[in-house]
Amino acid sequence: MRVVVVGGSSGLGGAVCQVLAERGARIGLTYNRNEARGLALAEALGALARRLDLSELHGIEATLGELARELGGVDALVYCAAVASTSGGYDRLDDVTWDGIERLFKVNVMGALFCARLVASMGGRNVVLVGSMDGVKSMPTSAPYAMSKGALSAMARALGKELGPRGVLVNVVAPGLFEGGVSAGVPEEVRREYLKHCGMKRYATHDEVARTVAWFALENSYVTGQTLVVDGGL
């Protein structure tokens, strides 16, 4: 299996690459600013790595095209890239800026749509979009991030129908909270509420979510248009 992991340099993306490599997949991963992590991961796992800025369509097409050529095709896409904030902090409504939300939607939503389209056109079979519980229920959360993650679930439902006849399956894995990463700015009181209501009484590990993502990427043959929430029973 040949899998492109967009946002492979993320905490979760790195764990996904690790699990995919253990299962014998060939991986093409992307990073944006964290070149050191992207290249180190690629070297450790025998993967390909390319820099990608998701705010520009030409770059998306060029980078995914290059990875697909070097892998000899693409069987699955895992889309892990995201930004959490329009303002640099934990967005309250008054913090949201027009430019900021445009930047956030390019990375969290538009990039996902165009990467899915490219991989489907290259013969890919599984598209796995990493969403968030915030797209399904609110802890509370910040509106722009929740809107973007909810959009991924709507995208999966729509594309599941549109691409199903071509044999392409599109799903969202929607994790609860991890330590760090995009949730680094989540206020302490929200974290406490999360643990209070979470059935498992702990945060997810990257590895637990990565194994769910890997199942969709490597084994799924009939589930499509779905959002699977992996939040320990919130």
Ligand SMILES: NC(=O)c1ccc[n+]([C@@H]2O[C@H](COP(=O)([O-])OP(=O)(O)OC[C@H]3O[C@@H](n4cnc5c(N)ncnc54)[C@H](OP(=O)(O)O)[C@@H]3O)[C@@H](O)[C@H]2O)c1
């Ligand atoms: N952390 C959580 O608690 C949590 C909870 C639920 C869902 N999630 C979701 O899980 C996924 C991974 O989260 P994480 O916390 O592991 O993320 P993270 O470590 O903060 O990494 C974010 C990723 O997005 C990439 N990225 C950001 N802006 C980009 C741009 N303009 N162009 C291309 N790539 C860009 C980053 O690349 P560089 O680092 O190389 O710049 C990195 O790979 C995300 O979809 C997130 O929404 C996370």
